[in-house]
Amino acid sequence: MIPTLQDMAWHRAAGQLIERLDKPDFWRALTRLVSEYVAVDSWAVLLFSDSRPLAFAESPYEGDGPDPFIHDYLQGLYLLDPFYIANREDPATGLFRLADVAPERFKQTEYYQLYFTHFVEEDEVHFNVQLDEVRTLCLSLGSRQRFSPEQVSLLEMIRPWVAGLMRQRMFFEGTRAESAPRPAARWQDNLEEAMERLGTPLTARELDVIRLILSGCSNKEVAGKLAISAETVKVHRRHIYAKLNIKSPQELFSLFLKAHAEA
Incomplete structure (x- = not known):
């Protein structure tokens, strides 16, 4: 089977990312590569555990100072995040869609109306990599439009590459990961x-x-x-x-x- 030019471009870009695993801009480079295939309007890299999540990186904030959503999210809003809840209830590696994890009345919540629609906007997917019994590394991708079935299929197709790169990157996030708060008896x-x-x-x-x-x-x-x-x-x-x-x-x-x- 002869590879297409698109296949060759992906493999070339993935190889370049491997070379950047230890660079400060790795996460931005990874999301930039993914967005060449599926449009992404916002992103964040989070470490889920039974304590407050850690934010390793996020899309640039256009306002003054730090991103207020990330600040409020880490202060406590994460307890209402359907992705965080689903991961704590059943930690797993994979690609997860908002429609798969959101409860029936999610769009009626204050969290959705006051925060989600302003910062994530319309739709969200997660690449999750379960690191051990407690920790899960998550790459959140937000969009102003709903991800189409074709886009989700494409993200699933590249998931093994993305997950592998995410897992390898953790070797260079060691100091921050080790400073995570001590887990509570239950995340609730x-x-x-x-x-x-x-x-x-x-x-x-x-x-x-x-x-x-x-x-x-x-x-x-x-x-x-x-x-x-x-x-x-x-x-x-x-x-x-x-x-x-x-x-x-x-x-x-x-x-x-x-x-x-x-x-």
Whole structure:
């Protein structure tokens, strides 16, 4: 089989990336190569674990100062990220689409409307590389338009190359990776620690319900994840709202942000 010019161009570019594995601009060079085949409008490289994610690199921010989304994401919004939640529930290597991991009501959440649509915009895919039992290296690609089935197929086709390069790059991210915060007993405990600062006693089950509601899960999805009935979810929701003296998911999201800002 005679390789096409496009095949030859890819192999040449991938070879050049191998030579750049130890360079500061490696991640930018990798995403630039991927975007030659599939249009990408934003990107970030994250290390997921049971603690706060680490950001190794992200697309240049056009405003003044650091990217506010990355800052807020690392402060606590990651607990509402469907990619982070899916990875913590079932860590795995592969290519993952937003449509595969987002709960039913994700687009109705404050996280989606106030953050996702402004910084990621329309769609997102992840190249995930599971490094060990706890850590997963993630390359997030965002787009102003939905990724087409053809584009997803192409990303899946190049995934072995991308995943291999990502895994090899970790040898040169050692210092930062080793400085990661010590994992909590459960990644959900990070929310409990933050909400405790509000001074309102919430049970562990109520905190689980809060996290799932804010991430966009319907009552049915919450019930399925917690192995309780949908009616019990409604009861927990009423108790949460009464304890926090709120009446809407919007107010709950505001308290969530306040808790993590104070943390």
